[in-house]
Amino acid sequence: MTVNDTKQIDSSCRVPLLVLFGGAALWLVVGSLLALAASLTFHMPDKFGDCSWGTYGHLQPAADDALLYGFCIPAGLGVLLWIFARLGQTPLRGALVPVVAAHLWHLGVLVGLVGIFLGDSTGFTWLEFPRGGSALLFFAYLLLGLWALMNFSGRRDRGMFPSHWFLIAALFLFPWIYSTANILLVGWPVRGVVQAIVAWWFGNNLVFLWTSLVGIGAAFYFLPKFSGRPLHSYYYALFAFWTLLIFGSMRGVPVGAPVPAWLPTLSAMNSLFLVVPVMAIAVIGWKTVRGGAAAECKGGSFCMIKFGFVAFILSALLLVAVSCPQFGRVTQFTWFGAAQTQLQLYGFFSITMFGAIYYILPRAVGIEFAFPKLIRVQHWCAMLGVIIFVVSLVIGGVEQGLKLQDPHVAFADSTKAMLPFLRASTTGLLFMLLANLLFALNIFVMILAWKLSVAKALFAFVISPLTKSEVKV
Amino acid sequence: MKNGFVIFLAGFAVLVTSWGAFVLGPQLQLGRAKQVPILNSTDVYPINRPGEAAQGLQVYRANGCAACHTEQVQQDGVACEVVLASAGKNPAVVSNLLSTLKLNGLTEEEAQAAVDKITAAGGKVETHIVATGPDIARGWGLRHSVAEDFLYDFPVQPGSVRIGPDLAGVGSRSPGANVVLQHLYAPKSVVKDSAMPPFRYLFEVRKIGGAFSPDALNLPKEFAPAAGYEVVPKPEAKHLAAYLLSLHADVPLYDAPFTPAATAKP
Numbered sequence: 001m002t003v004n005d006t007k008q009i010d011s012s013c014r015v016p017l018l019v020l021f022g023g024a025a026l027w028l029v030v031g032s033l034l035a036l037a038a039s040l041t042f043h044m045p046d047k048f049g050d051c052s053w054g055t056y057g058h059l060q061p062a063a064d065d066a067l068l069y070g071f072c073i074p075a076g077l078g079v080l081l082w083i084f085a086r087l088g089q090t091p092l093r094g095a096l097v098p099v100v101a102a103h104l105w106h107l108g109v110l111v112g113l114v115g116i117f118l119g120d121s122t123g124f125t126w127l128e129f130p131r132g133g134s135a136l137l138f139f140a141y142l143l144l145g146l147w148a149l150m151n152f153s154g155r156r157d158r159g160m161f162p163s164h165w166f167l168i169a170a171l172f173l174f175p176w177i178y179s180t181a182n183i184l185l186v187g188w189p190v191r192g193v194v195q196a197i198v199a200w201w202f203g204n205n206l207v208f209l210w211t212s213l214v215g216i217g218a219a220f221y222f223l224p225k226f227s228g229r230p231l232h233s234y235y236y237a238l239f240a241f242w243t244l245l246i247f248g249s250m251r252g253v254p255v256g257a258p259v260p261a262w263l264p265t266l267s268a269m270n271s272l273f274l275v276v277p278v279m280a281i282a283v284i285g286w287k288t289v290r291g292g293a294a295a296e297c298k299g300g301s302f303c304m305i306k307f308g309f310v311a312f313i314l315s316a317l318l319l320v321a322v323s324c325p326q327f328g329r330v331t332q333f334t335w336f337g338a339a340q341t342q343l344q345l346y347g348f349f350s351i352t353m354f355g356a357i358y359y360i361l362p363r364a365v366g367i368e369f370a371f372p373k374l375i376r377v378q379h380w381c382a383m384l385g386v387i388i389f390v391v392s393l394v395i396g397g398v399e400q401g402l403k404l405q406d407p408h409v410a411f412a413d414s415t416k417a418m419l420p421f422l423r424a425s426t427t428g429l430l431f432m433l434l435a436n437l438l439f440a441l442n443i444f445v446m447i448l449a450w451k452l453s454v455a456k457a458l459f460a461f462v463i464s465p466l467t468k469s470e471v472k473v
Numbered sequence: 474m475k476n477g478f479v480i481f482l483a484g485f486a487v488l489v490t491s492w493g494a495f496v497l498g499p500q501l502q503l504g505r506a507k508q509v510p511i512l513n514s515t516d517v518y519p520i521n522r523p524g525e526a527a528q529g530l531q532v533y534r535a536n537g538c539a540a541c542h543t544e545q546v547q548q549d550g551v552a553c554e555v556v557l558a559s560a561g562k563n564p565a566v567v568s569n570l571l572s573t574l575k576l577n578g579l580t581e582e583e584a585q586a587a588v589d590k591i592t593a594a595g596g597k598v599e600t601h602i603v604a605t606g607p608d609i610a611r612g613w614g615l616r617h618s619v620a621e622d623f624l625y626d627f628p629v630q631p632g633s634v635r636i637g638p639d640l641a642g643v644g645s646r647s648p649g650a651n652v653v654l655q656h657l658y659a660p661k662s663v664v665k666d667s668a669m670p671p672f673r674y675l676f677e678v679r680k681i682g683g684a685f686s687p688d689a690l691n692l693p694k695e696f697a698p699a700a701g702y703e704v705v706p707k708p709e710a711k712h713l714a715a716y717l718l719s720l721h722a723d724v725p726l727y728d729a730p731f732t733p734a735a736t737a738k739p
Contacts, residue, residue: 041670046661049671056670057537119535123628160477169484176488180496185628192506193620194499195629201495245484249491256547258618258631260502266494333543333635404635407610411638412666 005089010363012091013082014450016098017364020078021357022447023106025440027070028350030113032433034063039426042419053117061128062116067345068126068207069137070109073174074102075353076214077141080167081148082360083221087163088155094147101144108136124199126206127181134182138175145171162237166217169245170210177205193259204252207341208319211349212248212312216240216281218356219309223288226302232287240280247273251319255328271323278316285309304355304379311347311386315340318394330405335418335425336397339390346432347386354382354439361446367453370445371438378438385431388424396421509621512725521625522719529716532709534628536672543632544641546722548617549606551731552577553584561595570594578605601732614642614722616729622722637669644720651691653714654706659696675710678702 038059041048048054085092112133120130181202184190224231231237251267318340322328358375362368396418403414508517555576560567574587584600591598604616618641623629647653652663658676660667678698689703698704725731
C-alpha cells in the first residue's frame, strides 16, 4: 500500500468521523456535567428539591445514557468504520450515508435525554430513552451498521483479521439486543419479572459485551501497530473471541434477584468463567506489546490504549469477583456496581477510544490538533479521575456492604459511612470532567479549522480566474 | 473468507443461545404466570394495585426512584422457632425445661427434638417457620422477594443499589399516608439522618384561603412554610404515596414460606 493510498483511505472517512466524534465529544462533556450534578446531591441533598429535573433520579440515568449512547457508541462506530477501511485497504464509499446516520444518532440521544428530564424514562436501567429516541437510535445504527458491512464486503484486501471478528460481532449485537429489549419492554411489554430479566440481559450485553468487543477489537488493531509486532497470536485471539462471546453474553442477572434461581446461578457461573477470556486477552496484550520496537509512550495514543487494556482486565476481574457468592452478597446493592460500570465504560472503553481518536482524526482530516500538549494533560486527568473514582467506590462499596449485612448497624449509618468515599468519587468526576473538556476542546477546534479550510477553498474556487481552456474565445 | 463465514455462523449461534436462555426461557417459564394461592389460606396473591397506586408506580418510574431504592428483600434461609401454646398441667416443669432449651434459629430436626421434649413434659407447642438474613432482621420484610410480587407491575423496577432503604415492604411498616407525604416533602422531618433529597416539586405551597385544606401537611415548625401558607400535595404526590403504601410483599407463598404472625397467636 503506497502512502497515497493510505492518505486516500484516511481522508475518505473524514466527514463521517468528524460528525460522529464531534457529537460524541459534546455528549461526553454533557454526560460528565450531569454526573457531577448528580453526585452533588449527596453533599447537599436539600438544594435539589424544587424542580423535577434536578433530582438524582433524573440526573444519574441521563448522565449514564449520555456517556454510553452519546459518547461510547458513536465513538466506537467511528473507530470501527476507519479500521474497516484501513484493514480492507479500501476507501470508504458513500460517506454521505454514515454522515446522515451519525446526525440521526445524535438527534436520537438528544430526544432521549430530553425525554428523561420530562419524566418519560421507561424505567429500565440502560434503556431509559423513551420510544422516540430509541427508534431514532435504532434506525441510525441500522443505517450505519449496514453501510459498514457493505464497505466491509467490498474490501480490497480479502483477509479477515482478529479485529474484524470482534467489531463485526459488535455490529450485529446491538440491533439484536436493542430491538429485543425495546419490543419486549417498551412496545409490547412482557409480564412481571420477565421484564427485569430482559432488562438485565440487555444491560449486560450492551454495557459489558458490546463495549468489550469494540474496545478489544480496536486494541487488537492498535497494539500491534504501535509496538511494531504482530498480534500474538491468531489462535489465542480466536479462543479469546469465542470465550468472551459465550461467557460474556449469558450473564447479567444478579445474585438474589426475585427470579427463578437458575437465572442468577447461570449468570454467576458465566461471570466466573469470564476469567478464561480475560486471561487469554491479557496474555495476547502482554506478548504483543512486550519488547516491541516502538514501545515508548509519551502520554499519547499508545499509552491510552495500554491503560484502557489494563482497565478492561481489572473491570472484568471485578465481575469475576462478584460472581463468588460470599463476596457478591456483600457488594450487591452497593456502590461497588457503579465503580465497575465506570471502570468498564470510562477507564476501559472511553480511554481506549480517546487513544484511537487522537491517532485517527489528524490523519483523516489532514490537520494536526491545535493543542497537542493538552493531549498528555487530558490523559493524566482521565486516568487520575477514573482511578480515584473507582478505588474510592470499590472500597466504599465493600464497607457499605459489610454494614448492610450487619442488621445491628442502622441503615442511616451505612449511608453516612459512604460520605467520605462519595466525596472522593466526586473529586474523581471533576478530573474526568476536566479531561473531557480538554478532549472536546481539541476536537471542536479541529472541526472549526476544517470548516474554515473548506470555506477558504470554496472562496478561493469562486474567485479564482477561469482557466484558459474554459474560456471561449 | 471461508473462515469468516464459519465465525459468523458460530457467533450467530452464541447470540441465539444467549437470547434463548435469558429471553425465551424466562418468558416460557413465567410469561403466563397466574396468581398463586397464599399458604394456609383461600386467598390468592397478588391482586392488582388499586388505581391510585398504579398511577403512583408511573410517578415512581418518572422520577427515577429506583436509582436509589431497591424493591427486593434478600433472605439467607429459613429457621424454625418453637413457640409455647399452652403450658399444660405442669407449668413449672415446662417452664424449667424451656429455660434449658434453645428455641430460636433451629433446624427442622432440632425443632422436632425440642417439640418432643416439651410435649413429653405436658406442654403444647407450635413450630413456626421464619425467614433469616440481615434484611429480614432489619424489618424490611418477612420473606425474600419473589417473582409473584411483581406480577402486575409495569415497569418492573427491582433496583440495583441501596442508597436508600429497600421498599419491598414499605407499605407494611409505614404508619400511613400522612407520614409518607411528609417524608417526601421534608425527609429530615421524619428521619433525622435521611440522605434523601426533598421532593418539594410534588407539593404546592399556597396561601390558606377560607379554611385549611384537608390535605395540608402537618409539618413540624422548622419545616413548615411561612405563616398563612400551607403545603398541599399535588396529585402525583398522592399517587406516589398510594403506590408506596401498596407495597407489602408479606404473605407466605409456596416458594417463600414462613409462618405469618396472625396464625402465631394461640
